[in-house]
Amino acid sequence: MSSDKFIVIVTGLSGAGKTVTLRTLEDIGFFCVDNLPPPVILEFLKLLEEYTNVKNIAIGIDIRVQQFLEEATKVIEKIKNTYKAEILFLEADEDTILLRYKETRRPHPLSTYSSNLIEAIKRERTLLYCLRSLSDRIIDTSSFNPHQLRALVRSIYASEEILPSVTIISFGYKKGIPTNADLVFDARFLPNPYFIPSLMDLNGTDQSVKNFVLSQKETVEFLSHVKNFLTFAVSGYKKEGRAYITIAIGCTGGKHRSVVLAEEIAQHLKSLSFNPVVIHRDL
Structure with missing residues (x-):
């Protein structure tokens, strides 16, 4: 045998x-x-x-x-x-x-x-x-x-618990919402670093842009709601047996706020034992 x-x-x-x-x-x-x-x-x-x-x-x-x-x-x-x-x-x-x-x-x-x-x-x-x-x-x-x-x-x-594969996409609404998104979060109401002259030509991977976005009271509250929702939602997806989840988060141009938030959400999901892939579509 x-x-x-x-x-x-x-x-x-x-x-x-x-x-x-x-x-x-x-x-x-x-x-x-x-x-x-x-x-x-x-x-x-x-x-x-x-x-x-x-x-x-x-x-x-x-x-x-x-x-x-x-x-x-x-x-x-x-x-x-x-x-x-x-x-x-x-x-x-x-x-x-x-x-x-x-x-x-x-x-x-x-x-x-x-x-x-x-x-x-x-x-x-x-x-x-x-x-x-x-x-x-x-x-x-x-x-x-x-x-x-x-x-x-x-x-x-299943010999062990199988977690869904998670992809997080930052994007700009100027170029449209990703067609494969399961969940879409709109960050366009948050204060925009683009209008800060020293930040305009940078993007969300730069520390100064990240500091600006995450220091805003609206961002802190927004992230709190999104993280709580995702903790609840991905648990349900896991129970349902979903193999793939794509989360999209957008701002106007897809270069500042959405990039910062996608990285923050990825870190949160990692704390829940997921291993998300992050894609910054419009950088």
Whole structure:
């Protein structure tokens, strides 16, 4: 048995949460691949063994490979005999899957066999029983929303707490708000160093500009509110399982106030154990 590899085979009913599960596993560091034909899975694992140092691997198998289902059971048995492996089977009741398909308006993989969605769901459940019987962990996701399923998967498979990746962008409103921002803070009401002749040609990375901005009563109060909010918000993002958070803070030109504040916010998030990346877009 190859002890340095851990493989999770993610399978189950369409609409039960396989995509959410695979994306969550990828977020916590698994090498993920979906819908490989079972006959090539063992060769794929050998290639990873030979050319990479990947330790955690997740492989999605579902009804789309139905012509290989008999082969899939044999491959899974070989994987479990060779590697440290776990088979995760996701399922949900028919009413829940029916509702999810109506919400997404996507066709069921077996819709070519039956125009009746209920019949397709029942047929899939029957066809996948062979994989279900091999499973080490079966999760009924009927009562889960995507956030709850992500949290469950992280609690099972994350070896340590995974913090979201945080990017902080300072910017000038003259050139527009960053399109990828999740949170935007407007600092244009704060006293502007640009109107101080000795500071006009400097920027927020210069100590004299930083001293000016941080000495203002409005700045102190503004930072207090922003820091308190971010302490609350990033905790919620972490619980939700968000992988990325982008925080943007803007002033008029993006060279003075926003730069100082972005650096201050970064230091605050570091005190919360995050490791933010700071980008000064308009310097």
